[in-house]
Amino acid sequence: MSTAPDSAVRAFIEEHRADFLDDLMEWLRIPSVSADPARAADVRLSADWLAATLARTGFPVAEVWTPPVGEDGPGAPAVFAEWPSGDPDAPTVLVYGHHDVQPADREDGWRTEPFEPVIRDGRLHARGAADDKGQVFFHTLGVRAHLAATGRTAPAVNLKLLIEGEEESGSPNFPALIRERADRLACDAVIVSDTGMWSATTPTVCTGMRGLTDCQIDLYGPEQDIHSGSFGGAVPNPATEAARLAAALHDSDRRVAIPGFYDGVVELTDRERELFAELPFDTSDWLRTAHSRATLGEAGHTTLERIWARPTAEVNGISGGYRGPGGKTIVPSTAQLKLSFRLVAGMDAEKVQQAVRAWVAARLPAGIRHEITFWRATRPCLTPLDHPGLQSVVRAMGRAFGQKIRFTREGGSGPAADLQDVLDVPVLFLGISVPSDGWHAPNEKVELDLLMKGVETAAYLWADLAENGRALRTAPDASCP
Incomplete structure (x- = not known):
């Protein structure tokens, strides 16, 4: 040669x-x-x-x-x-x-x-x-x-x-x-x-x-918007349930709280963590590119580990009910939650989707109907x-x-x-x-x-x-x- x-x-x-x-x-x-x-x-x-x-x-x-x-x-x-x-x-x-x-x-x-x-x-x-x-x-x-x-x-x-x-x-x-x-x-x-x-x-x-899968969760409560004085506090509110799902997505250590989510994850080796640490990472410079005032994420991991080698779950959007000027005292009939999940080695997108479906179904009360639409599944x-x-x-x-x-x-x-x-x-x-x-x-x-x-x-x-x-x-x- x-x-x-x-x-x-x-x-x-x-x-x-x-x-x-x-x-x-x-x-x-x-x-x-x-x-x-x-x-x-x-x-x-x-x-x-x-x-x-x-x-x-x-x-x-x-x-x-x-x-x-x-x-x-x-x-x-x-x-x-x-x-x-x-x-x-x-x-x-x-x-x-x-x-x-x-x-x-x-x-x-x-x-x-x-x-x-x-x-x-x-x-x-x-x-x-x-x-x-x-x-x-x-x-x-x-x-x-x-x-x-x-x-x-x-x-x-x-x-x-x-x-x-x-x-x-x-x-x-x-x-x-x-x-x-x-x-x-x-x-x-x-x-x-x-x-x-x-x-x-x-x-x-x-x-x-990293891999990726993302979804929209549509929540349906009353058949139409109803008066919050006459019915609020006595029927399930889909906007409240969307907020509760979003709040339950992570535990106090910022780990994803969906059962089975971390199954199969290939953990970083000590050598890989050392190699990441060799890079001249400056938190202040990185925050400027992120247009953020602080870092936050899974406990026990550095910023680079979080964005390169750890799986994540993000709320991409949450909506429902009245969004016009002023107030409107209703229990809305629908709400939506958009989520994305970044996956790392050892994870399977279809298994993550199954875990998300089971988690959502287990957390919603009677009277709330839901549909989940997944868009992508990249390994x-x-x-x-x-x-x-x-x-x-x-x-x-x-x-x-x-x-x-x-x-x-x-x-x-x-x-x-x-x-x-x-x-x-x-x-x-x-x-x-x-x-x-x-x-x-x-x-x-x-x-x-x-x-x-x-x-x-x-x-x-x-x-x-x-x-x-x-x-x-x-x-x-x-x-x-």
Whole structure:
């Protein structure tokens, strides 16, 4: 296996940096907003542009896929590309990202037009610069640098790309697309380039994401709003019961009080807690980003542990009864409670849903009818620290950044678990975005120096994964526990 010399990789990247940025800015000019039906043609244009560019990069296969028709109609187009290694023992790696973007308008607070990229002070500003076109696109120059520096004519791994077109709309049709095309997507590992790092000076690798399930609980009491003087205190009030459910969701230690909720939870190891503690976390800075005046959560855990590695339950909304000006002395006929649950390794969304249903039914009095509607069920995703694929990512990043790579997790949820579930392979994360990049916010940007570090990391990664191909294929199951 030919390992790319660092100097050769960096020289190639620098030589082609300007053309790479010109191409990226051309792609960023396409307003591929998947949530806006009026932009459907732009999303398709974005997919076509990427497929053509990947073919020009050297991928012998570059196709635009339309997801199966779902409840809301056909999904947004995804791009699939494939470049076989030619080596019979080479592992197969699938890179995931997305080419759709969040809505953006000048009046939202952008200093410049969101779909007219601008380079200013070493930063590229545009919608999608970091989330996720920039992080997808660094793989195009990365694989070229890998080839140029090693003298290969094809990557050291069988390289596949799947770039989704509806991630910013919740990926409603993505699981069906994966199942339908599972044979084409078969691989030994997935690289997700839709995450970030702790900071520009503290490069990190994400090792997992939490799962998610959320619901609405509709409560029904009297057949209509009734007089609180004539009937209040003598009949069940659905708004009161919604409040009682919300108040009973946690115990005095801020643990979720639903029986069975923590069944199967994989607890943090001492080593993982030490690694979290190594990060330069500043509570005051974090509170500013949270727009909050204080931290609060499950007793016995730090803030990072709470948002990365502990399951949570949140009241997203509570409503019912009169909400107009002044007072109205009624017992309302209906109330609603919206809840979301973040899940960690070892938890099963369907079992959590069953536990929530049983808990609600046990707490409501006679005379209150209820209905529960669950919307999503996303599994958590976690890769063990000693997994050989993760170690390849760490080594490649370490070469690019020239310093120790630390570890994080993501508190949110994404489609990584769908890839892991259907393809039955580990998911590894490679992202170079930093919190200040402003995902989903006005003036989104990507740091150009970090973007080039992503290119360099990708250039080193494929040879490292190829050298560890057997270990990658025979490693213990790294799917979501």
